[in-house]
Amino acid sequence: MATPGHSAVGTVTPPAASIREDEILTGEAVALDVQPVAFFLRALGALIDAVAGVLLLLLLWVVAGWVTGAGLDAASLSPILTITSLVVVMVVLPTAVETATRGRSLGKLAVGGRIVRIDGGAAGFRHAFIRALVGVLEIWFTVGAIAGLTGAFTPRSQRLGDLLAGTYAERTRAPRLPEPTGGVPVPLVGWADVADVARLPDRIARRAGRFVRSADTLDPAARVRAAASIAGEVAPFVSPVPAVDAEVFVRAVVALRRDREYAALQLQDERVARLTAGGTGVPRGFPER
Numbered sequence: 001m002a003t004p005g006h007s008a009v010g011t012v013t014p015p016a017a018s019i020r021e022d023e024i025l026t027g028e029a030v031a032l033d034v035q036p037v038a039f040f041l042r043a044l045g046a047l048i049d050a051v052a053g054v055l056l057l058l059l060l061w062v063v064a065g066w067v068t069g070a071g072l073d074a075a076s077l078s079p080i081l082t083i084t085s086l087v088v089v090m091v092v093l094p095t096a097v098e099t100a101t102r103g104r105s106l107g108k109l110a111v112g113g114r115i116v117r118i119d120g121g122a123a124g125f126r127h128a129f130i131r132a133l134v135g136v137l138e139i140w141f142t143v144g145a146i147a148g149l150t151g152a153f154t155p156r157s158q159r160l161g162d163l164l165a166g167t168y169a170e171r172t173r174a175p176r177l178p179e180p181t182g183g184v185p186v187p188l189v190g191w192a193d194v195a196d197v198a199r200l201p202d203r204i205a206r207r208a209g210r211f212v213r214s215a216d217t218l219d220p221a222a223r224v225r226a227a228a229s230i231a232g233e234v235a236p237f238v239s240p241v242p243a244v245d246a247e248v249f250v251r252a253v254v255a256l257r258r259d260r261e262y263a264a265l266q267l268q269d270e271r272v273a274r275l276t277a278g279g280t281g282v283p284r285g286f287p288e289r
Helices: 039-068 074-100 106-111 125-141 145-152 160-165 186-192 202-217 220-237 246-276
Strands: 023-025 031-033 113-117 167-171
Touching (some): 039 074, 039 106, 039 113, 039 125, 074 125, 113 125, 125 145, 125 160, 160 167, 186 246, 202 220, 202 246, 220 246
Antiparallel strands (some): 023 031
């Protein structure tokens, strides 16, 4: 009897790849880690677009009233202008804007997002038209109630129009890179020459690094407690342990590990460069062409 992961003849069956909800699978079967726009940011962007649409609709009605008051037949033109202006603001304009800007609008620019296909590609006219057409019901006629309920229960905050069009809102604003953490504190420069920090587990090292990057933004009391807690976890894996403040100790360990890992990478690059410096690029025994 075959066991899970093995076929009947004893060959190993490779496990199926799992794709998380925040990943997209490209045509080359490569999973990309992307960040969709959060639910509240999507709601804010939709609100900005709706307000802009209402203002434009009022402007069109003002112009239509001025035109009809200039001598045209208001009784026959008013329904036509009203329906036309509603279609332009609710369907035509959103479709044209998203098609021309590759999935952007005023609200999406404000919240840092854009509409893309499920596979990560750029959305086109068909996607924008479906979203705008469905948006008449779920955004305008129900004041966003259907869009809000749908977005709250979908993994990527997709509204009904996104589900039908096969799109979602992707976050385009990358977070700012953290500031450099600095080198080994001056009181521990001599200690750094003889310290052994190689046994520090990666889990504790990552926690110490996050503390050093965010220490300046913490409340002073919380900063002291966090430094003492992390120093207590780091100390058993460091030798010798210097008699300094907990935060100074953690900063020194983080900086020393970073500097030694960077130096090791540099030595590796230099070794590879020396080994390949005299090579011709042709394997031994093959003629040069």
